[in-house]
Amino acid sequence: MRMSSFFFTIGQGFKSLKRNRWYTLASVATISACLFLFGVFYSIVTNFQHVVKTAEEGVSVTVFFNEGTTEDIILATKALVEKRPEVRQVVYVSAQEAWEGFKEDYLGEYADGFTENPLEDSANLQIYLSDVSMQPALVTYLESLSDIRLVNKSEVTASTLVGVNSLIAYISLGIIAILLLVSIFLISNTVTIGISVRKEEINIMKYIGATDFFVRAPFVIEGIIIGIIGSIIPLFIIYIIYNKTAVYIAERFAMLNSILDILPVGTIFEALVPISVLIGVGIGFLGSVATVRKHLHV
Amino acid sequence: MEKVLRKKKAQRSAYDDDIITLDNVTKSYAVGKPALNGVTLHIKKGEFVFIVGDSGSGKSTLIKLLLRELVPSEGTITVMGHDLGRMRHRNIPKFRRNLGIVFQDFRLLKDRNVYENVAFAQRIIQKSSREIRKNVPSILATVGLAGKYKSKVTQLSGGEQQRVALARAMVNKPTILLADEPTGNLDPGNSWDIMKLMEQINENGTTVIVVTHNREIVNAMHKRVITMKKGVVIYDEEEGEYHDEDE
Numbered sequence: 302m303r304m305s306s307f308f309f310t311i312g313q314g315f316k317s318l319k320r321n322r323w324y325t326l327a328s329v330a331t332i333s334a335c336l337f338l339f340g341v342f343y344s345i346v347t348n349f350q351h352v353v354k355t356a357e358e359g360v361s362v363t364v365f366f367n368e369g370t371t372e373d374i375i376l377a378t379k380a381l382v383e384k385r386p387e388v389r390q391v392v393y394v395s396a397q398e399a400w401e402g403f404k405e406d407y408l409g410e411y412a413d414g415f416t417e418n419p420l421e422d423s424a425n426l427q428i429y430l431s432d433v434s435m436q437p438a439l440v441t442y443l444e445s446l447s448d449i450r451l452v453n454k455s456e457v458t459a460s461t462l463v464g465v466n467s468l469i470a471y472i473s474l475g476i477i478a479i480l481l482l483v484s485i486f487l488i489s490n491t492v493t494i495g496i497s498v499r500k501e502e503i504n505i506m507k508y509i510g511a512t513d514f515f516v517r518a519p520f521v522i523e524g525i526i527i528g529i530i531g532s533i534i535p536l537f538i539i540y541i542i543y544n545k546t547a548v549y550i551a552e553r554f555a556m557l558n559s560i561l562d563i564l565p566v567g568t569i570f571e572a573l574v575p576i577s578v579l580i581g582v583g584i585g586f587l588g589s590v591a592t593v594r595k596h597l598h599v
Numbered sequence: 600m601e602k603v604l605r606k607k608k609a610q611r612s613a614y615d616d617d618i619i620t621l622d623n624v625t626k627s628y629a630v631g632k633p634a635l636n637g638v639t640l641h642i643k644k645g646e647f648v649f650i651v652g653d654s655g656s657g658k659s660t661l662i663k664l665l666l667r668e669l670v671p672s673e674g675t676i677t678v679m680g681h682d683l684g685r686m687r688h689r690n691i692p693k694f695r696r697n698l699g700i701v702f703q704d705f706r707l708l709k710d711r712n713v714y715e716n717v718a719f720a721q722r723i724i725q726k727s728s729r730e731i732r733k734n735v736p737s738i739l740a741t742v743g744l745a746g747k748y749k750s751k752v753t754q755l756s757g758g759e760q761q762r763v764a765l766a767r768a769m770v771n772k773p774t775i776l777l778a779d780e781p782t783g784n785l786d787p788g789n790s791w792d793i794m795k796l797m798e799q800i801n802e803n804g805t806t807v808i809v810v811t812h813n814r815e816i817v818n819a820m821h822k823r824v825i826t827m828k829k830g831v832v833i834y835d836e837e838e839g840e841y842h843d844e845d846e
Contacts, residue, residue, distance in 0.1 A: 309722055508695065509768075510694075513689075515723060
């Protein structure tokens with residue numbers, strides 16, 4: 302292909318956007334609408350997952366040891382537990398630290414009456430999980446170890462979080478399926494309009510001896526540009542809405558700040574930008590190929 | 600090997616003589632009678648041929664077959680040595696570049712100007728920008744549109760639009776010019792202008808095939824006339840004339 306033909310083809314793609322401005326607008330609007338819905342949904346789900354993850358990270362299993370168990374044995378147990386894949390972190394709390402914590406939390410100045418540590422046998426391991434759904438398996442394992450007196454766990458919290466996680470997964474799948482169907486419907490309608498607009502033009506090109514590549518290339522370039530524009534617009538809108546919403550939630554629900562920790566927009570956009578642009582370009586590319594394909598056999 | 604060479608030689612000699620050959624060609628669609636039924640035709644290089652006949656006579660099907668838009672159901676069509684029935688899809692664009700095509704409804708790219716419409720045909724065959732800048736004004740001058748190269752085609756009269764279509768068809772110097780009802784949307788004055796341009800193109804060596812309903816033009820030009828009726832050729836006359844359906 303000559304360089305002049307190459308630039309001509311690219312130029313035709315850009316010119317075509319202007320020539321068929323209504324089709325361009327309709328296509329950009331369709332892609333933007335789909336990606337806007339996707340972006341909003343993605344932001345909500347990602348934040349929700351973040352909240353659940355934060356809650357999960359706070360869930361711990363506490364292991365107490367038999368009377369007289371030495372610190373060496375406790376630390377050996379700690380090393381053993383740390384090797385398990387579902388375990389994120391193990392914190393050793395000595396009897397002294399347990400007593401100090403108790404005093405601070407519950408006794409305050411009344412603690413002065415105690416001369417000895419009443420929690421002498423309360424040295425424990427606090428185990429934090431990377432996957433809260435694995436808590437029952439971990440508890441079974443811990444209970445099978447020697448020197449262990451008690452395993453404290455919150456079954457309700459763990460099972461609630463596991464339930465919320467599965468609920469998010471199901472809702473995500475459902476909404477993605479609906480979005481996908483809506484997108485396919487909207488895009489196929491737009492492509493149908495495109496076909497009726499372009500049918501004659503494609504026929505003329507074919508009659509005068511244009512190759513399939515020559516006919517297709519400007520349409521594909523046009524489709525990709527539409528896809529890029531169609532993905533940038535919703536990203537821009539989401540950026541503004543997201544920031545405003547984050548500020549609103551932080552101010553209005555200040556007391557829930559520890560639970561409702563909204564992710565910074567940068568974190569959301571790290572993945573949302575490439576995904577949206579990729580989907581936009583993909584839709585534009587496939588839409589344009591589908592538009593042209595039917596009419597190439599003239 | 601020798602057999603293949605002999606076949607190729609035979610094909611070449613046939614091409615030297617006949618530029619278009621239809622050998623017992625039938626074209627049937629899914630329903631109804633065949634649009635073409637056992638048509639045999641030979642058109643020589645440099646000929647000017649009118650194809651006439653009423654609606655449903657098979658003229659449009661014949662044009663579509665020659666453009667390789669359709670393939671025959673039976674028989675063979677050879678154009679410039681190419682067996683169109685056996686031609687692969689990827690070879691069709693290259694084949695069509697040897698044909699100039701003019702339609703009744705002009706089929707111009709309406710959102711582009713006169714120059715761009717004609718230049719487009721040159722872009723397709725990957726002519727350089729320099730050659731395009733040389734060839735397009737030259738062909739526009741030939742069809743009398745040198746002064747209107749910047750006009751949008753929608754701003755032109757029917758006669759002018761057909762001249763643009765003719766310029767586009769001729770700019771790549773095709774071997775054959777196919778015109779499907781080129782005067783169908785034109786007044787008598789413009790019709791004659793277009794036909795004279797086609798005659799001039801023919802005198803320069805291009806084979807011209809014109810499908811038309813225009814009795815006056817056919818009778819006045821004294822060219823070969825092929826008359827079709829219900830998918831068969833009923834007359835094929837040198838310096839012929841337009842026959843009525845009931846003749």
